[in-house]
Amino acid sequence: MPFIRSISGLRGTIGDGLIPDLIVRYVAAFTEYAGTGIIVVGRDGRPSGSWIEEIVVGTVRACGSKARVIGVAPTPTVQLATEKSEAVGGISITASHNPSEWNGLKFLNGDGIFLSPEDCVRFFAIADRREPRSYAGWREIGSRADAEGDLNRHIELALALPFVTVDGLQGRAFKVVVDAVNASGSVIVPRLLERCGCEVIPLFCDGSGSFPHTPEPLPENLTLLADAVIAGGADLGIAVDPDADRLVLIDENGAPFGEEYTITQAADFILRWERGRDADAELLAVVNLSTTRAVEDVAARYGARVLRTPVGEINVARRMKESGAVIGGEGSGGVILPELHYGRDSLAGIIITLQHLLEHGGTLSMLRGDLPSYEIVKRRADLAPGTDTATMLKGMESAAGDGARITTDDGLKIDFERSWVHLRASNTEPIIRVIAEAPTRAEAEELADTFLAKIRLMTEHPATMR
Secondary structure (H helix, E strand, O other): OOOEEEOOEEEEEEOOOEOHHHHHHHHHHHHHHHOOOEEEEEEOOOOHHHHHHHHHHHHHHHOOOEEEEEEEOOHHHHHHHHHOOOOOEEEEEOOOOOOOOEEEEEEEEOOOOEOOHHHHHHHHHHHOOOOOOOOOOOOOOOOEEEOOOHHHHHHHHHHOOOOOOHHHHHHHOOEEEEEOOOOOHHHHHHHHHHHOOOEEEEEEOOOOOOOOOOOOOOHHHOHHHHHHHHHHOOOEEEEEOOOOOOEEEEOOOOOEOOOHHHHHHHHHHHHHHHHHHOOOOOOEEEEEOOOOOHHHHHHHHOOOEEEEEOOOHHHHHHHHHHHOOOEEEEOOOEEEOOOOOOOEOHHHHHHHHHHHHHHHOOOHHHHHHOOOOOEEEEEEEEOOOOOOHHHHHHHHHHHOOOOOEEEOOOOEEEEOOOOEEEEEEOOOOOEEEEEEEEOOHHHHHHHHHHHHHHHHHHHHOHHHHO
16 A cells, blocks of 8 residues: 555555655754754554654754654643644644554644644755765764653643633543543543543553554444443443544543534534623634534524635644634544644643533433434445546536535535535545435435445446546
């Protein structure tokens, strides 16, 4: 499998995609792009991360920069460590939700935010240069510092958020089962919950990096978590992906809360809280084009507006900074809370969820019942190498019909009166994602399957793209 390069960084399979030569080339290019200084380095815990860390740190030093190594840590912790220090950049060694045979590198600027598309163009141009690269002489070799305390600082910053009532949470003492897929959330998530007075039942939190199941936190991969919630009589279950930037919830009955509804309930809580602080403020939320319409519905409760961006954390974060939005994220379980930092952060999602549940006073299933409800269906079509996805999606526009609204900022999104479908090439895998939402499951499935069939027809018969 060749490596994949996008605004989300690099990802590849170990041994044939993400190889040492490639790692050296991109890390050296990044240190040139970021400038000489401190580079924060963290990893998500998967076994291949240890040797990749050695190459990353060695390359940073060989380029004359200083590596501040925080070890196994969530990507949002790496982001905070970069933002709160004098670092010129950061590198998180992770393939996010991809299986064990994958790993990758996420690159951060000095503010702890992912590189923008424009930044990536400049960075990748450096990486693509053919001339031999020069490295630091023996007197200019950089240093390595192994840092401690970044996990605890992340927790303290989350607990210090102005809407959090630690005493109230401790008095409620929620019982929570945690599935961290034995990766970077294994320590920090239970530790945060314990500080909130929760009784924690660790399910997969040994920190070994050995995934007990497919690591993407989808309902079909969380059956053991659902069973553990029921068996333990827990108030909720929490699942995070390997680098702990996504949060998915299981209710007290073992039912999925819905990954789209992590951001929906977070938006509902934060917009209500912000409206209470200032009755006349212009409140904005930012989500990507693939996120549920339920966010617009909850925003309307508080006179707030929702802005949409292309998929990708940096696109959402940048629009949030530009607009002054108070909450944002993505429907994959990613919550961005600017009062903490501009990055998807499962800890932000967790502390909002606990406080929301405390103030709601009911169960998690009752809280879910108070939110608007749609059915969303996600499909995928594998692509052959060299597939012209732009031409394929352009050929789909005629299927919109009269009265539909077409958006081409990120692939093709078609908004109908009662539903929508979004077709886009993945930033991280050689596939086209097909996401459809409608009031009922049957409508959403029919819509998704209709467009999936069109994609497959075009893949098998390229002449139909024209």
